[in-house]
Amino acid sequence: GAGVSQSPSNKVTEKGKDVELRCDPISGHTALYWYRQSLGQGLEFLIYFQGNSAPDKSGLPSDRFSAERTGGSVSTLTIQRTQQEDSAVYLCASSLFSDSNQPQHFGDGTRLSIL
Amino acid sequence: ILNVEQSPQSLHVQEGDSTNFTCSFPSSNFYALHWYRWETAKSPEALFVMTLNGDEKKKGRISATLNTKEGYSYLYIKGSQPEDSATYLCALFGAGSYQLTFGKGTKLSVIP
Numbered sequence: 001g002a003g004v005s006q007s008p009s010n011k012v013t014e015k016g017k018d019v020e021l022r023c024d025p026i027s028g029h030t031a032l033y034w035y036r037q038s039l040g041q042g043l044e045f046l047i048y049f050q051g052n053s054a055p056d057k058s059g060l061p062s063d064r065f066s067a068e069r070t071g072g073s074v075s076t077l078t079i080q081r082t083q084q085e086d087s088a089v090y091l092c093a094s095s096l097f098s099d100s101n102q103p104q105h106f107g108d109g110t111r112l113s114i115l
Numbered sequence: 116i117l118n119v120e121q122s123p124q125s126l127h128v129q130e131g132d133s134t135n136f137t138c139s140f141p142s143s144n145f146y147a148l149h150w151y152r153w154e155t156a157k158s159p160e161a162l163f164v165m166t167l168n169g170d171e172k173k174k175g176r177i178s179a180t181l182n183t184k185e186g187y188s189y190l191y192i193k194g195s196q197p198e199d200s201a202t203y204l205c206a207l208f209g210a211g212s213y214q215l216t217f218g219k220g221t222k223l224s225v226i227p
Contacts, residue, residue, distance in 0.1 A: 004158070033214065042119075043159075043204065043217035056213060091159070100147035100208035103161030104215065 002026070006092050006107035014115050015084060021077040021110045025094030032075050033095075033104060034067060036088040043091065049075065050098045079112075087114045117144060119207050121218035128195050129226050135191045136221040138205030142186035147208040149215060150179055150190055154201040162190075162203075195225045 005024040013019055025032050034046040045059040049069040060066070064083075069075040079086055089111050093104035120139040128134045140148070147166045153159040163172040168183040176193045192199055202222045206215035 031213075035217075042219040043206075043215075045214045045216065048214055050213065059214070093159075098213045101164055101166060103149065103164050105161070106151075106158040108158045 004092055004094055004105050004107035006090075006110050008110055009108060010111045010113075012113045012115065013082060016081055018078065018080045019082055019112065021079075021090050021092075021112070023075045023077070023092030023094075023107060025073065025075070025092070026105055027073075029094035029096055029105070030072065031095045031098040031102070032069055033093045034075070034077050035091045035093065037091065038085075038088040046077070046090075048098070082112075082114045084114045087112055117141060117207055117209050117216040119205060119216050119218040121203075121205055121221050123221060124219065125222040125224070127224045127226060130195060130197060132195050132225075133191065133193045134195055134223070135189050136203060136223075138188045138190070138218055140186050140188075140205075140207045142183055144209045145183045145186070145207065146210045146212070148181055148188050149206040149208065150188070151204040151206065152201045153204055153220070159204060190221075192223070195223075197225045197227050199223060200225045 095102040150162040170181040202220040
């Protein structure tokens with residue numbers, strides 16, 4: 001496909017379970033970002049990958065959150081021991097490279113609900 | 116932590132009306148300003164990327180201006196149409212950073 005692909009589109013799980021969210025960026029895009037939008041809040045930066053460089057994890061809210069990007073392409077965001085406050089829409093975006101002039105291309109997001 | 120403010124939080128306009136909203140940011144830490152449109156059940160879509168003081172960008176009936184010295188950007192929609200209904204997000208790319216800091220958005224509803 002031409003756009004950023006995220007899966008699953010919706011995820012409902014019980015508190016304490018682990019979840020994995022997947023992002024497939026646009027082919028050739030070297031920069032990949034994860035954001036989340038909690039109810040009533042703006043989009044919040046979580047983590048950023050640029051090529052093979054070490055990721056910028058400064059936005060991850062706790063050590064229960066981790067992400068990896070394999071082969072410079074697909075990324076997985078993992079949340080361990082989920083809590084109700086983790087309920088949010090998780091968005092992935094990619095850009096050609098990490099430059100301020102580059103627009104970011106977003107996926108449709110994963111709506112995560114923790115019961 | 117950068118603070119990006121958008122106003123108003125929401126507004127309703129009649130079809131055919133023109134409207135505008137504001138994005139404010141700390142001028143001392145500016146690198147680039149992005150505008151995105153986020154329609155319900157879709158993904159955010161880039162509208163404009165602006166970097167220079169006095170920049171003006173236009174895409175159809177939508178335009179934006181940028182004032183980096185005073186730290187604000189305006190988004191204008193001329194002759195609003197129902198398909199313009201969406202949340203409009205602005206985001207700051209700050210100096211020394213590789214991430215966007217988003218405002219909470221302005222939710223526009225255009226009434227036919």
